[in-house]
Amino acid sequence: MTSSTKVEEYITDSLLRQDRMPHIWCPGCGIGPAVGCFIRAIESSGLDQDKIALISGIGCTGRVAGYVKLDSFHTTHGRALPFAMGLGLGNPELNVVVFSGDGDLIAIGGNHLIHTARRNVDMTVICLNNFNYGMTGGQMGPTTPLNARSNTSPYGNIEYPFNVPYLVAASGATYVARWTMLHARQLEWSIAEALTKPGFSFIEVLGPCPTLYGRMNKMARGMDSLNYYKENSVVRNGADPKDVDLTSDGPIVVGKFVDIERPTFWEQCQLVIDRAQAKKD
């Protein structure tokens, strides 16, 4: 909402809760553009929007559920995934999407992440990774790069971050991709693909946090991060997830890494019902 140009209507308008604007995100933040990609992906997928449910946890990205005009649930910190699983198993007609941040999904929600992926629960997870906790003021987390500064790693981060695509792929996700905010087209296309693919789909989106992470790490303007993405990203569809970790001197490998088939958790649940009822009869 920082543009000074008056535009009558964006394609995203019909799926935004206009009565909740302006949103809380900072100028240059990556979350808004990612939401734009998500909305355009919904439009292009042709899915029944009444059957899409959106669940977020807590944090800056956790606010996404509040701005998108779908049945939307703003849950507690880290718990979007089990909430979403219950919702989806309760009504298999629902197309369940979790849109949340790296701290929410990978730190406090990390246990749920690996287990929801392991079960191959039918949902699409969009994880906006801005390398720090934004809502609470820029603290380090499990995705903060080694030696990066944050408000709780003032001497440089001493912890090695997760390679997120590798983690979720190893846990059992059947669709894994990573894009940066610069790859808006690919991201939109990837979300649309994930939305229509059964099973656990996970998309990591690297997005700038200029106000906090960026300011503390020599990328104080949103454009600085985008330039960084532009100079360092390489598209490697089909790359082995173990080779896509983010390092300070290596490339940002983006692309679709995993796209496989495995029975979904819902299908497995039906198997249990069939077995139980066959035994009874």
Place this chain on the structure above:
Amino acid sequence: MSENGALCGTYFLNGDEPCAEGAMSAGCRFFAGYPITPATEVAERMSERLPHVGGIYVQMEDEIASMNAILGASWAGMKSMTSTSGPGFSLMMENLGLGVMLETPCVVVNIQRAGPSTGLPTLTAQGDMMQARWGSHGSYEIIALVPSSPQEIFDLTIEAFNLSERYRVPVLVMSDEAVGHMSEKVVIPEIAPENLVTRPRPNDGREGYLPFKANDDLIPPMAIAGEGYRFHVTGLTHDERGYPVMTAEAQDKLVRRLVDKIRVHRNDIIKYEEIGVEDAEVIVCAYGISARIARLAVQQAREESVRVGLLRLITVWPFAEDRIRELAQQVKAFVVPEINYGQIVLEVERCAAGKARTLLVEHMGGSVHNPQTILDAIKKVAK
């Protein structure tokens, strides 16, 4: 077997088993849980029986996930339940609060064991009664029922679902190891549909639907996901639209209603059983397994001509405040045996308000009271 696949008949069951059966009779079709002694048999029974009625059992990665999964399922329109014991109950607290805030019908069963911490996993206690009331942060009201037999676990689990649907609040079944692991005859009747409550649903059009606009009874009709309402709900303080509003005024309006929707209906919610209170000078106020022990002590005291009665709490939260205040005018003293170091006794003392004496008969857990200690307490205050 009833028409919907729920069990009917007479069985010899431990307390955990009819809890599961009661849930299925009430229409529960989603259970998410994590194994924990002494509540494991509830989950085991669910895993075996739910698929027969077309329901889904999920063994979660922890109790935090269990609590969230049943909230999610409820928003898909399912009746949902989880069961646990102390350590898991502690893990559920934050998201029990989410259930309160989102006004989500669901049932949480706690087969209590002795704590703190890991405590005595296989042995009984009633140490989570105040946690049931105040365990999640913030001001709220909750409903908690306490069964004292396997039959009553069955009956009260159905009641718990009915109350949770009626008032849109998580309802707690606060049993304990002694009742959960005790086997008795359980009669499972066919439950007529008219005896099952389903949540109030919106009947206005989808345009302009306000997910937290309450009816006169303070309960808002509940849409479920996938019906085209495009509603938003949040654990943040919110207005009738479900939108976050970060002001003291919005907080006052919301929290006041969340609390009042239970308080104003308390007389419809609260249940208790009274034995021999008419002429009593002393009332033993007890619940769960302790009420059965107390009953023997009351009988023995009556045989010794002590005018004593038993008030057995079935609903512990909201508390039977009005009745205790009334009885305090009539009696000399309340004796409160409970398997903790003083929890419900504090409520009794508060309501007695100095009009009658209050005596705790404490027990730290691991077994039940010796009836003699309760008898001694009765005789002590009857003098």
Place this chain on the structure above:
Amino acid sequence: MSTREIRISGFGGQGVVLSGQIVGQAASIYDNGFSTLTQSYGPEARGGSCTAEIVISSEPIGYPYVQNPDVLIILSQEAYNKYKNSLSPDALMIIDPDLVNSDADQTPAPLAIPATRMARELGRAVVANIITLGFLAAVSDIVSLEALKNSVLTSVPKGTEEFNTRAFETGYNYGLEHGKRNGVTGG
């Protein structure tokens, strides 16, 4: 109201709790009365001490615990030592003499059935508890023979009914032959 109480005590793995379940179910479902089964055991799945207690009544049961058992089935020395001194004079004690050395001066002397040995002779050690229940049916009227038999049949794994019936009858016949105690029928 007539209330009677049974305590079965041994160690984990002997089928103590299942025995309690069978007796409790017999009394409440097949004899159409009321019963409460409670049990205590340690964290061990096998080998720890284990006790099942059943209160049986013609009316709904308030106080659910055994206070003064009419019948004790004692299957370990530890249990024997624990309970031998707190018996009421007319209590009936049943022991497995291969597992329990009873005091020579105990009066009245306990009834003995070498159920573990008999079960092995039948071919499966796990039916020792069912043999003991057959014996109980012969020496006590605390639950009816028919009820106990029915309860055994509905409590054992499907496909083992015939074998368990044989075990039950073996114990029952042994009881008829060896179970008399100075004309007292016990329980």
